[in-house]
Amino acid sequence: MQGRTLVFILLLGSSINCTAEVYRWVDKDGKVHFTDKPPAADAENITKQVNKQNLDTSREELNKVQQLHLQEAQAxxxxxxxxxxxxxxxxxARGANCTAAKNRLRRISGNVIFLDDQGKVVKTTEQERQAMVAELTTYIDNNCN
Incomplete structure (x- = not known):
């Protein structure tokens, strides 16, 4: 970010120090030409007019650009x-979920009796238990280290 700002300042400084004269002249066919070298004695020097239009010596714009860079960096x-x-x-959260899944897997491995919230036995077949074990194993394999 600082590199961009430095490059911008250097380019701005070098463009301010560049001095080239600009001439406007009309050829014999009435065509208007602009050049940096006077082609004839009747060429009009318009350097001052161009400089007035293209040169901004205020620090206001530079400060605005720097402020934008600072805001971008902060964001x-x-x-x-x-x-x-x-x-x-x-x-x-993933670690807590993995711990809970591993604990549940350990509790439902082998012969087990399932109880509901009131402490009553819930009848579960061996296939249902094995499906729970397979589901927990898959979850642990995919989400835990």
């Missing part, structure tokens, strides 16, 4: 920080 820092915060919270 990028905030985006990176936000992405890091999201990554950290996602990693924490």
């Amino acid at each position: 990028q820092r905030q985006q990176r920080q936000h992405a890091q915060e999201i990554s950290a919270s996602e990693a924490y």
Whole structure:
């Protein structure tokens, strides 16, 4: 970011220091020409008019550009920080989910009796239990280290 600003300042400074005269002349057919070298004695020197139109010596525009660069850099820092915060919270949530899945897998391996929230036995076939084990194993393989 600082490199861009430096290049911009150098280009701006070099364009201010460039001095070239600009001439306007009309040929015998009435065609208007512009050149940096006087082709004839009757060529009109319009350098001062061109300089007035193309030269801005104020620092206001440079300050505006620098302010925009600063705002852009700050926005990028905030985006990176936000992405890091999201990554950290996602990693924490993923770790908690993995721990829960591993604990559940350990509890339903082998002979097990399933109880509901009231403590009553829930009848579950061996195929259903094996399907739960397969689902948890797949989840752990895909989401946990």
